Amino acid sequence: MQLSTKHLLGIKDISREDISLILSTARQFKEVLQRPVKKVPSLREVTIVNLFYENSTRTRISFELAEKRLSADTINFSTSASSVSKGETLLDTVNNILSMKVDMVVMRHSASGAPHFLAKHIPAAIVNAGDGINEHPTQALLDAFSIEEKLGSLAGKKVALIGDIMHSRVALSNIHLLNKMGAEVMVAGPPTLIPKYIGEALNVKVEYDLKKALQWCDVANVLRIQLERQNQVLFSSLREYNLAYGVSRKMLDSLGKEIIIMHPGPINRGVEIDSDVADGHQSIILQQVENGVAVRMAVLYLLAGKRE
Numbered sequence: 001m002q003l004s005t006k007h008l009l010g011i012k013d014i015s016r017e018d019i020s021l022i023l024s025t026a027r028q029f030k031e032v033l034q035r036p037v038k039k040v041p042s043l044r045e046v047t048i049v050n051l052f053y054e055n056s057t058r059t060r061i062s063f064e065l066a067e068k069r070l071s072a073d074t075i076n077f078s079t080s081a082s083s084v085s086k087g088e089t090l091l092d093t094v095n096n097i098l099s100m101k102v103d104m105v106v107m108r109h110s111a112s113g114a115p116h117f118l119a120k121h122i123p124a125a126i127v128n129a130g131d132g133i134n135e136h137p138t139q140a141l142l143d144a145f146s147i148e149e150k151l152g153s154l155a156g157k158k159v160a161l162i163g164d165i166m167h168s169r170v171a172l173s174n175i176h177l178l179n180k181m182g183a184e185v186m187v188a189g190p191p192t193l194i195p196k197y198i199g200e201a202l203n204v205k206v207e208y209d210l211k212k213a214l215q216w217c218d219v220a221n222v223l224r225i226q227l228e229r230q231n232q233v234l235f236s237s238l239r240e241y242n243l244a245y246g247v248s249r250k251m252l253d254s255l256g257k258e259i260i261i262m263h264p265g266p267i268n269r270g271v272e273i274d275s276d277v278a279d280g281h282q283s284i285i286l287q288q289v290e291n292g293v294a295v296r297m298a299v300l301y302l303l304a305g306k307r308e
């Protein structure tokens with residue numbers, strides 16, 4: 001089987017069948033990653049550049065590790081050590097890199113739509129590693145993989161995305177993916193951090209009361225307050241945000257049921273989630289990170305098979 005797409009720009013653009021294929025391929029790669037020798041020769045002929053115009057810990061390391069496990073040749077690019085600081089454009093930078101015979105580009109950028117722009121102008125396969133407030137498709141795929149691992153399937157499961165929905169590319173990719181795979185989706189948080197009309201536009205429930213959201217869901221995916229993307233005051237203080245919307249041990253204990261706690265990272269401990277929840281027995285935060293490598297191996301392997 002093959003993907004229907006040459007690039008992975010967003011979950012919005014791919015089919016339910018594409019998602020199922022990526023997740024089933026990732027399950028095979030997760031088995032490879034349990035072996036003493038964790039490397040396969042699948043991408044021995046492929047060169048990949050990791051083009052990170054915005055900071056990253058998990059995604060950048062996870063892609064690089066996935067590429068190495070697949071035996072690809074990799075190049076890492078970060079803006080601070082490049083000629084971007086001398087005024088070079090995105091397209092010039094990428095065309096210069098491609099002239100050195102690069103096959104695939106993994107890109108993170110603060111501008112929404114930057115990978116879509118590149119895909120229109122260059123022949124290499126593009127993987128979106130997070131673009132502005134638009135999408136973070138491999139995060140949604142690894143979140144889905146992690147939920148399936150815990151609960152068996154996504155269909156019919158109730159997933160609440162909690163926090164700064166307005167500025168979250170993780171939220172948008174998760175909403176598209178969970179809807180396509182038949183899960184029920186709720187967004188919860190302060191009204192100022194939830195876009196108006198999101199309920200009808202994206203087929204999600206909207207809840208402003210954290211406890212009601214936690215009582216409703218099987219899985220709570222807690223999102224970071226994206227202070228770096230906010231140019232106006234959208235809540236009174238981090239302390240007050242924590243009191244109203246921080247997921248605490250006391251609140252989880254009051255639910256009368258066990259839910260799964262997820263977070264894409266980086267975590268703001270004591271703001272959107274308390275430490276004893278992030279590190280507690282219901283949390284699968286580090287399993288998400290672990291699964292990211294297998295999921296990214298699957299994405300790169302399947303896209304490499306689509307190259308002309």
Ligand code: CP
Binds near residue numbers: 264265
């Ligand atoms: N989840 C995520 O994208 O983390 P990084 O910003 O560290 O890559």
